[in-house]
Amino acid sequence: MTGFTNYEEMFSQSIGLKEPWKVDKAEFDEKRKEVHIYVRCRKTAKYPCPKCGKMCSRYDDEEKERVWRHGDVVFFPCYVHCRRPRIKCSDGIHVVTAPWARPNSRYTLLFESYAMLLMKSMPVENARKIMRISHTSMTGILKYWVKKAVKEDDLSKVRAICVDETSFKKGHSYVTVISDALARRVIDVEKGRDTDTVISFSNKLEKKGGCCNKITQYISDMSGAYMSARDECFPNAKQIIDKFHIKQMMLKAMDEVRREEQGKKQSRKRNAGKKLLMIPEAKQTEEQKTAIVTLSKKYPKTGRAYRMVQQIDDMYKCSDMSEAENIFDKLIRWLRRSRLEPMKKVASSLKSKKQEILNYFYYRMTNALAEGINSMIQSAKRRARGFRTFEGYACMIYLVVGKLNLSCPNPFS
Ligand SMILES: [Zn+2]
Structure with a gap:
């Protein structure tokens, strides 16, 4: 049987390598049933400084080879090896960031993207088993991409918000979930269920391009905490009781x-x-x-x-x-x-609360849209089961009902 000879090109495209990075060789370890790809880079090329972005000449290579897990090759685990170059910049000597991974990750970008894709459609534990990595690694990937997207989220178009509490850890603690009623997506998850949670959200709203004065509808339950937060933060919003x-x-x-x-x-x-x-x-x-x-x-x-x-x-x-x-x-x-x-x-x-209840009829549209959010949150809660920390729990809610713009690459495009 004759094999295919352009496997270097295949791996190079799969990891997304461009000049001066190059696949040096690829091996199948028959005993351990693993595929290993070795990457090297041109010594005379210039590389961007990871701190300031300036193009600098190569100084030397990092001492120890680094290994990243990549997507499986015919069901065998695949690893990328490289000794990345170091550059000498005016602010010191730094290791160049590999184009196939984010700094400090032991996985390639595509591996992480595939993990995110799975977590979007199944419980984390199931996704973890398919990826065959630890729970800590899996949630590390989840948290990184979700937090990045949440930080970059644009809230400038938010006009109607739903504020709701939901229990966490079998009712031992509570979180406040805030959604955009028109876009039907969760835009904030806060620890606790008091007035401060809404105040904290209002600060984030302003930081992410939104405006508290432009909020015209505020949908919540009857709890005094949420209702008084509206008075304080959203002066132009009509209170509607869900x-x-x-x-x-x-x-x-x-x-x-x-x-x-x-x-x-x-x-x-x-x-x-x-x-x-x-x-x-x-x-x-x-x-x-x-x-x-x-x-x-x-x-x-x-x-x-x-x-x-x-x-x-x-x-x-x-x-x-x-x-x-x-x-x-x-x-x-x-x-x-x-x-x-x-x-x-x-x-x-x-x-x-007669007026607040009847306000519902001013904005039938928004309320009809907002109604689905409760069930969306319930499904997110089921998916977040198993998370012991608020952080992981919140990330799962964002991922399932946040309609976030994740910046990790799509493995299938
Ligand atoms: Zn620099």
């Missing part, structure tokens, strides 16, 4: 009514109806509808609370504000007269 949180509040109160009515023993049973009652009307099957009717007859208080929850859905279906206000007022009266303590409590919370 539909998702209103629904959650109603569902929680309904469940309290159910537990009380069914009693401790019955309410904990699997068929007690907890999940059944939470299915949105539009998604119920005929069987589920019948089951809800039966349950409502047996537990009339729960049935009433259930119908109150449906009213909130009806309100959000309204196309204009006055129509929505009408339903809102009726609903509040109904809740207050219901003689169901949890529902009465919800009524007073809702009433105190």
Whole structure:
């Protein structure tokens, strides 16, 4: 069998080598099942100083050969070897940066790009197994490229923001996630869930080309911390309380009514109806509808609370504000007269934030766009599972729902 003879060219293109860098030789180590590529560079050429960029003459080579892992060759691990030249610049003697890797990485750029591509579409642990590197190395790659992209992110077009909290480490700590409601992407992840998190974001917004005064819509839950942060940071933004949180509040109160009515023993049973009652009307099957009717007859208080929850859905279906206000007022009266303590409590919370809730109808468009963000964050959370540090967790959220411009090269272009 005759082999192919232009393998030097193949490897050279694969690593992205240009004059004065050149593939010297390539070897297959049969015993260790590894491919090794040796790169050398022209001694008389000039190289850019890694500190200042000035073109300088070669001084000597680094003493020890350096090795980088590259993408597999026919499923065998592949390594690039080189003793990089050193240059003498006015600010000292420096090792030249290899064009195929970022400084201090033990992997080639394409290897890292491929790792990023995998992490975008599967859990880190799965991606790590395919790349066959340590968890630390894998997250090192993730953090480098994500942080770089976040730092360079352009926030000049942001006008509507969603501020939301989400738990981390099984509810032991919280993070605040801020998204661009129009672009439907996460633009900041902050540790904690207090006013300071939003203040910290507002500083980043200004640093990345955005403007606090240009924010016109501020969507959040009812928590005092987030709402007071709006007063402080975004003077021109209209406060909108997220539909998702209103629904959650109603569902929680309904469940309290159910537990009380069914009693401790019955309410904990699997068929007690907890999940059944939470299915949105539009998604119920005929069987589920019948089951809800039966349950409502047996537990009339729960049935009433259930119908109150449906009213909130009806309100959000309204196309204009006055129509929505009408339903809102009726609903509040109904809740207050219901003689169901949890529902009465919800009524007073809702009433105190009436305007902020109804502001939703000023900006239907934005809110419709923002709605998907919650589920996006949930999926990012699942993917970030296994990260023990805030930093890794945040990077995964950025990667999955940040729509970032990663500057690592595309391995398939
Ligand atoms: Zn220099």
